[in-house]
Amino acid sequence: xxxxxxxxxxxxxxxxxxxxxxxxxxxxxxxxxxxxxxxxxxxxxxxxxxxxxxxxxxxxxxxxxxxxxxxxxxxxxxxxxxxxxxxxxxxxxxxxxxxxxxxxxxxxxxxxxxxxxxxxxxxxxxxxxxxxxxxxxxxxxxxxxxxxxxxxxxxxxxxxxxxxxxxxxxxxxxxxxxxxxxxxxxxxxx
Amino acid sequence: xxxxxxxxxxxxxxxxxxxxxxxxxxxxxxxxxxxxxxxxxxxxxxxxxxxxxxxxxxxxxxxxxxxxxxxxxxxxxxxxxxxxxxxxxxxxxxxxxxxxxxxxxxxxxxxxxxxxxxxxxxxxxxxxxxxxxxxxxxxxxxxxxxxxxxxxxxxxxxxxxxxxxxxxxxxxxxxxxxxxxxxxxxxxxxxxxxxxxxxxxxxxxxxxxxxxxxxx
Numbered sequence: 481x482x483x484x485x486x487x488x489x490x491x492x493x494x495x496x497x498x499x500x501x502x503x504x505x506x507x508x509x510x511x512x513x514x515x516x517x518x519x520x521x522x523x524x525x526x527x528x529x530x531x532x533x534x535x536x537x538x539x540x541x542x543x544x545x546x547x548x549x550x551x552x553x554x555x556x557x558x559x560x561x562x563x564x565x566x567x568x569x570x571x572x573x574x575x576x577x578x579x580x581x582x583x584x585x586x587x588x589x590x591x592x593x594x595x596x597x598x599x600x601x602x603x604x605x606x607x608x609x610x611x612x613x614x615x616x617x618x619x620x621x622x623x624x625x626x627x628x629x630x631x632x633x634x635x636x637x638x639x640x641x642x643x644x645x646x647x648x649x650x651x652x653x654x655x656x657x658x659x660x661x662x663x664x665x666x667x668x669x670x
Numbered sequence: 671x672x673x674x675x676x677x678x679x680x681x682x683x684x685x686x687x688x689x690x691x692x693x694x695x696x697x698x699x700x701x702x703x704x705x706x707x708x709x710x711x712x713x714x715x716x717x718x719x720x721x722x723x724x725x726x727x728x729x730x731x732x733x734x735x736x737x738x739x740x741x742x743x744x745x746x747x748x749x750x751x752x753x754x755x756x757x758x759x760x761x762x763x764x765x766x767x768x769x770x771x772x773x774x775x776x777x778x779x780x781x782x783x784x785x786x787x788x789x790x791x792x793x794x795x796x797x798x799x800x801x802x803x804x805x806x807x808x809x810x811x812x813x814x815x816x817x818x819x820x821x822x823x824x825x826x827x828x829x830x831x832x833x834x835x836x837x838x839x840x841x842x843x844x845x846x847x848x849x850x851x852x853x854x855x856x857x858x859x860x861x862x863x864x865x866x867x868x869x870x871x872x873x874x875x876x877x878x879x880x881x882x883x884x885x886x
Contacts, residue, residue: 538775579675586683594690600885606786623683627676665782 500632501639504625512621519602519613539669541592542659548592549655551585552648554578559644586623589651593620612657619650730779730795735881737823738800739839740815748847749804749813750824750839751781751793754882758783760791761824761837761880762806767856769837769849770806771826771886818842821864824880829871832886836870838862838877 558578560566596616603609626643629635663669732753739750747764758776760783763769772791774783781793781802793802793813801814818824822842828835836859838848848859852871860868867874 579679583679583682586679587686590683590686590690594687594694598691598694606784606788624680627680630676631673 501629501635504628504632507628508621508625511624512617515597515620516602516617519597522601538662541595542662544588544592545655545659548585548588548651551581551588552651554581555585556648563641608657608661612654615650615653615657619647619654622646622650732776732779732795737818738815739818739822739824739841740813742804742811742813745811747811748839748841749815750818751800752824752880752882757883759880759882759884761839762804763837763839763847763849765847765849765858767849768807769851769856771837773885825862825864825877826880827868827870827875827877829873834871836868836877
């Protein structure tokens with residue numbers, strides 16, 4: 481290969497991933513802001529579909545968020561595995577588990593976020609609910625960013641771990657400001 | 671990894687989210703029982719429908735709908751607590767300029783409610799009355815209040831934005847304790863005539879009875 485042919489593609493490659501990453505983060509940010517705006521403008525209904533067998537919607541949400549948190553731990557472990565830690569990088573099951581655990585975790589949070597957004601809205605009555613409201617918007621924005629960043633080619637090496645880490649940290653913060661509060665106020669109960 | 675897989679995940683999540691929102695919008699309040707309801711009383715008053723002081727080991731439970739109201743111990747402010755199923759709403763006011771709306775849950779005879787600025791209420795049902803503590807603006811009051819049957823109870827009127835509110839506690843003896851809050855500026859509430867409208871932020875609003883599942 482001559483040097484002139486070699487130069488062109490690598491120039492395009494170094495420019496494109498930054499744009500791709502910025503685009504992914506931009507869309508995620510728009511999602512986060514959009515959720516916050518919807519939560520603030522929509523008149524909270526005070527009610528949402530309830531699930532049989534639980535004492536209250538709060539209990540359903542606390543347990544679903546806890547399930548998502550457990551799956552988030554699976555995410556972090558499999559992610560570390562995929563990136564060469566834990567000696568797992570050659571195991572074929574690691575990536576599918578990461579994808580499916582991730583999908584399940586997000587699925588588990590969807591009824592929670594629908595209830596939070598629709599019935600309660602963006603709240604700032606106390607530090608706990610303000611942080612929870614902000615993190616809720618942030619978490620879904622970060623998740624969208626990570627999904628949009630994944631197919632991008634030649635991302636900076638730190639991009640996926642940082643995005644994945646932000647998603648995991650966001651969910652942890654959400655669990656701490658909701659499920660943990662619920663279990664310490666009402667006991668570990670359904 | 672297929673380069674489409676994240677888009678599949680996103681599409682699936684967005685689709686499920688929209689379906690859930692649509693289901694919620696299609697159902698109104700009262701669609702399906704929200705909480706396990708005790709056998710409902712035939713009357714529509716807020717009187718407890720079954721005796722609460724049960725002998726033996728079973729813990730007392732709140733009736734499926736009830737309102738308790740009264741003065742706090744050794745002080746002028748009043749407290750009203752409305753319970754519907756497992757949800758609870760409460761109002762504390764001194765009839766002058768202090769008030770606090772709180773929401774939370776009622777479960778197995780115990781109450782836990784919170785409001786803004788760390789206001790909180792904890793209570794227990796015993797022998798048909800609720801006793802506990804309520805903390806408002808950093809001050810904690812003890813209380814023991816009995817049932818408040820209609821027309822006594824808790825009432826609220828608010829503007830369409832929710833930034834102007836009036837709350838009234840109507841006690842069983844007919845006295846009213848109420849505060850109006852116009853975007854943070856509080857003052858004694860006008861007299862409430864149940865069923866008649868009051869002026870809130872330039873509009874006539876009929877005060878609503880609070881049942882317990884409201885979220886402020």
